[in-house]
Amino acid sequence: RVIIEVNDRLCAITGRGVNELIGQSSRILYPTDADYEFVGLEKYAQIEKHGTGMVETRWQRKDGRIMDILLASTPMDKKDPSMGVTFTAMDISERNRAREKHRLLEAQYHQAQKLESVGRLAGGVAHDFNNLLSVILGYGEIIVEDLAQDHPHHELMVEIQQAADRARHLTRQL
Numbered sequence: 001r002v003i004i005e006v007n008d009r010l011c012a013i014t015g016r017g018v019n020e021l022i023g024q025s026s027r028i029l030y031p032t033d034a035d036y037e038f039v040g041l042e043k044y045a046q047i048e049k050h051g052t053g054m055v056e057t058r059w060q061r062k063d064g065r066i067m068d069i070l071l072a073s074t075p076m077d078k079k080d081p082s083m084g085v086t087f088t089a090m091d092i093s094e095r096n097r098a099r100e101k102h103r104l105l106e107a108q109y110h111q112a113q114k115l116e117s118v119g120r121l122a123g124g125v126a127h128d129f130n131n132l133l134s135v136i137l138g139y140g141e142i143i144v145e146d147l148a149q150d151h152p153h154h155e156l157m158v159e160i161q162q163a164a165d166r167a168r169h170l171t172r173q174l
Helices: 008-014 031-048 093-146 156-174
Strands: 053-060 066-075 085-091
Touching: 008 053, 008 085, 031 053, 066 093, 093 156
Parallel strands: none
Antiparallel strands: 053 066, 066 085
């Protein structure tokens, strides 16, 4: 798979000159052997099945920067793909970055929705719990007023009221 001809756009995308590309293996465009081999296998399988092939891959510019590429390939002779292929490459790095940014924003939005639901639930629980505490505190006051100071349960009822009051302050924090 030797590069035979290139245009100015390919040179601009790869950061390489015409003389650096012509006569070279197309492997020069890929960051790893695995990327190169995947594209070859996938592209030729598609060409055999559909007559053309299209695959997303990664290329490495001369300066080392990795780009996302959409590569479309068509055989020069549909009856004999071994005669070579023409390919069109499009740098889709920006599109993929925008897609990833959108995915992250969507994930943040869903997380915010979950937190909002938890907040509403906590607020509802706090409200219901506060209603129960109001009953406990109200009856506690009545009992403390009715009990004589020297009654053995008077001190215990005061403790119950204080605990219920602390619980009411905690529910306000929710």
